[in-house]
Amino acid sequence: MKNDATIRIDIVKAPSSKIKSVDFENLTFGNTFTDHMMVCDYENGEWQQPKIRPYGPIELEPSAKVFHYGQAVFEGMKAFRDNDDTIWMFRPEENFNRINKSSKRLAIPEFPKEYFFKSLEALLKLDKDWIKKGFGNSLYIRPFVIATEPGVSASPGKNYKFMIICSPAQSYYTGEVRVKFSEEFSRAADGGVGFAKAAGNYGAQFYPTNLAKEEGFQQIIWTDANSHEFLEEAGTMNIFFRVNDKLLTAPISDRILDGITRKSLIAMADVYDIPVEVRKISVKEIVEAAKDGSLKEIFGAGTAAVINPINGFGYKGEKYELPKLTESYASFLKDKLMKIQYNLAEDPFGWRYEV
Ligand code: COI
Numbered sequence: 098m099k100n101d102a103t104i105r106i107d108i109v110k111a112p113s114s115k116i117k118s119v120d121f122e123n124l125t126f127g128n129t130f131t132d133h134m135m136v137c138d139y140e141n142g143e144w145q146q147p148k149i150r151p152y153g154p155i156e157l158e159p160s161a162k163v164f165h166y167g168q169a170v171f172e173g174m175k176a177f178r179d180n181d182d183t184i185w186m187f188r189p190e191e192n193f194n195r196i197n198k199s200s201k202r203l204a205i206p207e208f209p210k211e212y213f214f215k216s217l218e219a220l221l222k223l224d225k226d227w228i229k230k231g232f233g234n235s236l237y238i239r240p241f242v243i244a245t246e247p248g249v250s251a252s253p254g255k256n257y258k259f260m261i262i263c264s265p266a267q268s269y270y271t272g273e274v275r276v277k278f279s280e281e282f283s284r285a286a287d288g289g290v291g292f293a294k295a296a297g298n299y300g301a302q303f304y305p306t307n308l309a310k311e312e313g314f315q316q317i318i319w320t321d322a323n324s325h326e327f328l329e330e331a332g333t334m335n336i337f338f339r340v341n342d343k344l345l346t347a348p349i350s351d352r353i354l355d356g357i358t359r360k361s362l363i364a365m366a367d368v369y370d371i372p373v374e375v376r377k378i379s380v381k382e383i384v385e386a387a388k389d390g391s392l393k394e395i396f397g398a399g400t401a402a403v404i405n406p407i408n409g410f411g412y413k414g415e416k417y418e419l420p421k422l423t424e425s426y427a428s429f430l431k432d433k434l435m436k437i438q439y440n441l442a443e444d445p446f447g448w449r450y451e452v
Pocket residue numbers: 172173174299332333334399400401402
């Protein structure tokens with residue numbers, strides 16, 4: 098790693114912008130990408146100079162280790178434009194720390210902090226026109242690392258690419274979301290990679306989620322792999338349950354992602370005197386609370402999804418609907434969180450980061 102003073106980002110600008118062809122009012126999450134991307138190669142035992150290049154295909158050998166052993170990790174971050182055209186990010190240092198934690202678990206070399214922030218800022222400055230004003234508009238930022246070394250021996254690669262791509266975003270989920278509590282499949286096991294944003298954690302959810310979709314659910318809430326008795330996370334979001342006036346969420350473990358939105362909500366709830374219990378949550382207690390009417394809300398929390406209310410859940414063939422509340426914790430906390438993100442309110446936590 099070079100020291101801060103020597104870091105220079107090598108920039109090649111796109112000859113023209115695609116921005117005029119994009120319908121910013123009708124974006125599907127994750128389908129449109131900005132004009133540029135960041136690429137940094139790990140070669141000869143060190144990260145090389147970060148480069149910004151026009152967004153486009155990259156060339157890899159078919160034997161690159163990422164294709165065979167899934168040595169890949171990623172992050173999800175967002176940038177926002179305020180009414181004065183200043184660009185803000187939300188707690189980016191948390192994402193930086195987490196991608197290195199994920200990398201370490203997947204035997205990927207950690208990425209230098211100065212490279213991350215300098216190249217990210219250069220990329221956002223170049224593509225800032227893609228960050229639209231308006232509550233709900235954002236730029237979703239996807240840093241990721243892949244093992245590029247050719248060769249199918251089952252060992253960590255010697256070469257990697259750290260890349261950042263960006264996609265203008267509105268909502269992740271459109272429409273109502275109902276979830277199935279997992280009875281059979283597991284997302285993560287003790288001692289595994291559940292806490293990491295490892296690409297394979299997500300790919301492994303697709304098949305059980307497809308089965309749940311056939312039954313009318315959009316997502317699965319994963320239960321613990323040993324007993325399937327405790328509710329953990331939804332895979333694209335951490336999960337909160339409101340029983341009477343209390344919020345419940347599962348503790349972080351080596352199976353559960355240490356969600357940045359999750360921990361922000363816990364801190365905000367404390368400020369607004371919303372009681373929160375971080376503890377194991379049994380399927381049994383949530384089913385009973387749904388039956389006796391004390392279960393008021395379930396919502397997911399994540400960077401892409403922000404805070405997404407869950408309208409109902411299914412378990413062992415039964416379907417449960419949640420009440421439609423006029424004053425929900427989900428909408429209260431979402432409004433407070435987004436006002437911090439869009440610089441529409443004070444930020445007593447120091448979470449906003451000016452680009
Ligand atoms: C995020 O919220 O940023 C995530 O990484 C979830 C992803 C599946 C969209």
